[in-house]
Amino acid sequence: MALDLGDRRVGLAVGSDGTDLVFPAGHIVRAKLAQDMERVLEVAKDRGAESVVVGIPYNQEGKLGPQAKKVQGFVRALRKRTGMPVYTVDERFTSVEAEGLLREAGRQPSRDKGSVDEAAAVLILRRFLESRDVEAGGA
Numbered sequence: 734m735a736l737d738l739g740d741r742r743v744g745l746a747v748g749s750d751g752t753d754l755v756f757p758a759g760h761i762v763r764a765k766l767a768q769d770m771e772r773v774l775e776v777a778k779d780r781g782a783e784s785v786v787v788g789i790p791y792n793q794e795g796k797l798g799p800q801a802k803k804v805q806g807f808v809r810a811l812r813k814r815t816g817m818p819v820y821t822v823d824e825r826f827t828s829v830e831a832e833g834l835l836r837e838a839g840r841q842p843s844r845d846k847g848s849v850d851e852a853a854a855v856l857i858l859r860r861f862l863e864s865r866d867v868e869a870g871g872a
Contacts, residue, residue, distance in 0.1 A: 734758070734782035735858035736773065737827065737850050738804050743773065744850025746858045747780045755858045757851040766807070770814055777817065784817050788824025788857035795823075822861045827853040 735755075737744035741763055748755035758780065761772045777785060787808050792798040797805070805821075812819045831852035840848065 734777050734780055734784070735786040735788070735854045735861065737788050737824065737853035737857055738807055739763070739850060740800075740803075742846065742850045743769065744852070744854035745773075745776060746851060746854035747782065748858050748862065753859075753862050755855050755862070757848075757855050760850045766810060769807075770810060773811070774815060777815075782817065784820060785811065785815070786820045786822055786858055786861040787811070788827060788853070789821045791823050791825055793825070795825075820861060822857055822864065824853070824857050824860070827856040827860075830856055 735746040735748070737746075743761040743763060745758035745760060746755055747758045758776065761769065761776070763769055773785070776782075787804060789804050789808075790798070790800050792801070808819055808821060828849060831849050834852055
């Protein structure tokens with residue numbers, strides 16, 4: 734399962750390592766850290782997730798900015814709360830790419846930010862799966 738963690742929402746996506754198929758899985762409206770964590774873990778359990786991938790929003794120079802540091806804090810808390818592996822992946826520009834994909838599909842991203850977040854989560858999970866394929870010598 735992948736997370737696109739923002740200040741207002743958490744975009745969700747699920748997929749399979751064996752098939753590389755990735756699907757949007759909705760979004761969670763953020764509340765407090767403990768509540769957000771519980772909801773993420775509940776969705777992970779419901780979806781049968783074996784691991785979680787969280788996008789880290791590095792800045793254009795590839796460094797950690799304030800938002801990336803917040804996300805890293807969430808990742809640390811998530812790792813403490815679950816026995817599942819929690820991975821991170823560079824998510825630079827996934828939201829921009831997600832908005833473009835939604836526009837191509839005839840949707841208006843400005844009217845449905847939750848769709849942007851879940852589309853970004855799909856892109857995060859695809860990046861993660863592709864990076865694992867490359868490491869394993871795949872295409």
